[in-house]
Amino acid sequence: MTTTTANTTPLDVAAVRADFPILSRTVRDGKPLVYLDSGATSQRPLPVLDAERRFLETSNAAVHRGAHQLAEEATDAYEGARAKIADFVGATPGELVFTKNATEAINLVAYAMSNAATAGDDAKRFVVGPGDEIVVTEMEHHANLVPWQQLCQRTGAVLRWFPVTAEGRLDLSGIDELITERTKVVAFAHQSNVLGTVNPVGTLVRKAREVGALVLLDACQSVPHFAVNFRELDVDFAVFSGHKMLAPSGIGVLYGRRELLEAMPPFLTGGSMIELVRMEGSTFAPPPQKFEAGVPMTSQAVGLGAAVDYLNAIGMDRVAAHEHRLAERALNGLKEIPGVRIIGPPDTVDRGATVAFVVDGVHPHDAGQVLDSLGIAVRVGHHCAWPLHRSCGIPATVRATFYLYNELSEVDELVNGVREAQRFFGVA
């Protein structure tokens, strides 16, 4: 994660905001919208909206299926987007599978592994069963936890996990007991969607390599926010979602090392992913097609390609530097309020612009409601990371997440809003 600001001119946030029509709307009786929920889903800039619309008004057709001009143009647009997105994360197009969201991408790997049991010799290396273990962490989003619980339920493998320290870091002290010869997969978030913690990918990858386990990186909260290169990180699989990085909903990405995607059995089956189909049985296309059954999310891929162009034009280092400033200001501002407790690392070292907190005496729902009445959109609840909240001994938090279009002044509004909530509930 690059957080040095030395060589980058600061982001012109006002110019960026002009690209996002929704940011100029008002909510709750005329309050300007302060959107601090990009960790759940981001907003879309005009170039992304326009790219998708242009595609639909000029070149829309089923891809990889037709021989007419529209089908050619659509296929080019779809595959062109794939190449661009692959490049954005240090992958080749053949290593990039489109899914509907990151959740599907993780399920794809988990199901391919249970399918491996009946998929012949090539798939053997993916088989898991009794005696095998899958390792996750206690800070995972449900999307990177429940599919592995279910894989274990289907196969008899056992799920194990890294605990989290009081400061919101992974507790790696038991790494040698957790990641062992029995470990088949190590799956973890690059950046926590609650704590903001950026996890030590290198350490976990090295250990996994030692024991021959596969590594799956949940990059949902990293790829949108700083420059990420899967090849350099040396992970086997990685996933992220378009809607969290200025792109349409309905599209996610699975990255897989080529040789793994080649050997791995398919997941969803149907049209476009086959080689030969007979009533008696079928064979399958090479990756990535093997994992893309049915008519795909064509215009959404085009939109994600446009989002990548947009982010590249700004520069991910600049995005990261801006978010660094936002996170710093939020942490400092909130820490000054008596009765507010940050859930996650207290400083910005290896930490993104996701700030979760609790307010003594004010339930997160109530705090969120007061903020909402001021036009400030945050998320309250467990943010699909219920076990993490349990391990912190709290049912829920308030979470503010920032992105390239947020102003420093919006951080101040958040801080003032929290004070207002305290006043309202008589705890300050």
Added chain:
Amino acid sequence: MTTTTANTTPLDVAAVRADFPILSRTVRDGKPLVYLDSGATSQRPLPVLDAERRFLETSNAAVHRGAHQLAEEATDAYEGARAKIADFVGATPGELVFTKNATEAINLVAYAMSNAATAGDDAKRFVVGPGDEIVVTEMEHHANLVPWQQLCQRTGAVLRWFPVTAEGRLDLSGIDELITERTKVVAFAHQSNVLGTVNPVGTLVRKAREVGALVLLDACQSVPHFAVNFRELDVDFAVFSGHKMLAPSGIGVLYGRRELLEAMPPFLTGGSMIELVRMEGSTFAPPPQKFEAGVPMTSQAVGLGAAVDYLNAIGMDRVAAHEHRLAERALNGLKEIPGVRIIGPPDTVDRGATVAFVVDGVHPHDAGQVLDSLGIAVRVGHHCAWPLHRSCGIPATVRATFYLYNELSEVDELVNGVREAQRFFGVA
């Protein structure tokens, strides 16, 4: 299927076409586009494009997850769309699951059935294994074939199928031998995507009920084209795709009878589909949420809702009547050409506006290429129904598929184009 035109004023095709920007473009050096590939994917009218864009510019947020105003509006838009779409097919909102396409919807059922083996007592009725049979037909799209082959591979069940007659109808003569006490699922297309044949749902449902088998209807080629009511058809499951009915890509639908969706184990797992999550295990939300893991296709659902509004405003009976006229003209026109053979029923009885054919002495690819050079977009190949083509003894066909925006004159252009292809290849 309603094909009587008596009480319906004919469709104003010119007015409809004005809603579809792409239809006024030209291809191949200035030829007006004649789009006859709606069976692969349809085009999108302005009201659908605008609805999605309006949503993204005003109310976009993660649904079912936030407590701020945008999240409320987004959730309302998403659930409002679900209610509208459910109503369109005679279902209740709780019976309608959003998937990325119809292919995922079929896979969902097939995987839920193999998951049932380890999902406890509630799921028992879905378990399949050695000795059980799944029945499909030889005219299925790969999407309604390969997932069942794979289910059989995972569980040891056996796949059986109805053959197709020379006229392109289901051969039901062996129904009593095919659908038996061993049958767990009968899965078939409402309308074939190649032959245009509309299958006898009632006969198959009655027989399936007799033996206690579940019925899955592939309604991809029916819901877009005539009024369909799943409740009245009395099927257990049904699937269709948005992109074939004027709506965005990236969204499909699974219909399931409420009590089945309640008992059926989940498929994709992750955020938004849970009830309680602990590291040790999780429980799941009621349907439809149970089957919608992760951030869903929000704006796409809104688009599909708008497409349903658009179709309702025109009236599905009118759409069907118009397509009936198109099919009749195409069948008559093509039948007159020596050397052209229709693959599928020769008349319009129980038959939709999908016309596949071969031209003696001209390979479908070559015929398609000549048509493309004239601006006519058809599809060539096996149309993801390879076994059907094999059973007809042909590797491929040319397929023209019509929709509400096609003019009768476009049918004539197709017929003339086929004659042109014959001339070019010296066979007429």
Added chain:
Amino acid sequence: MYQEIILDHYKNPHGRGLREPYDAESFQVNPTCGDEVTLRLKVTDGKVADVSYEGQGCSISQASTSVLTDLVTGHTVGEALSTMDAFVELMQGRGTVEPDEDVLEDGVAFAGVAKYPARVKCALLGWMAFKDALARTSNEVEA
């Protein structure tokens, strides 16, 4: 939406704490925020003899459960059910339902909550537990 009445019930909840004896217990959780309630119900001679509960949650869920105990305790099961129906109707009415103060008493204070769909689940959490507990006892009650 934060009426004084709601804040009063939140700060000074009525009938809180789990008590014996009881006929049925229900545990309910709001899966989006993790709020939970455990509610016990004692029915005697067709009447709600006691409702006791524990839970963690926001002002809305805590206050509405407090109001619940006031509204149903001492009433017949039939009366309690129709009060519940009225409260559910109010909450799902999106702000279009005019609450009847004779039936809902302090419950009318929640009319404003109905305009915030995400909070409706909070307001109904305790009521869902009550409904569930009632269902668990209903065989005995009817017998």
Added chain:
Amino acid sequence: MYQEIILDHYKNPHGRGLREPYDAESFQVNPTCGDEVTLRLKVTDGKVADVSYEGQGCSISQASTSVLTDLVTGHTVGEALSTMDAFVELMQGRGTVEPDEDVLEDGVAFAGVAKYPARVKCALLGWMAFKDALARTSNEVEA
């Protein structure tokens, strides 16, 4: 795109039919349209001694396989591979590659096909079978 040369090869394919003896056979299919080719290869003393094939497909796939037999038969494996590379490059060039007639002979007629991506697979079907067959013999050839 339908050059006379292509139509000639389509109507009068060269070297068609499956022949013995052969070192390797390859079956290739175009999964989108079902076109298929079975190709046999005989290599003698490092030279392509015979290429024979059967198949069903469009004018492009049939003609390009016919051209293939002309271009590789009698040439060393090395020469055949570099001809193949040139043909593949031409086909994947989207119409931007200038074909070398000395190398590709009748194959230059396919330059126009390169502008139709969906047909490129047709033009390459026979060549992929040739490449695959060659790979299957290569151990012996190199030994």
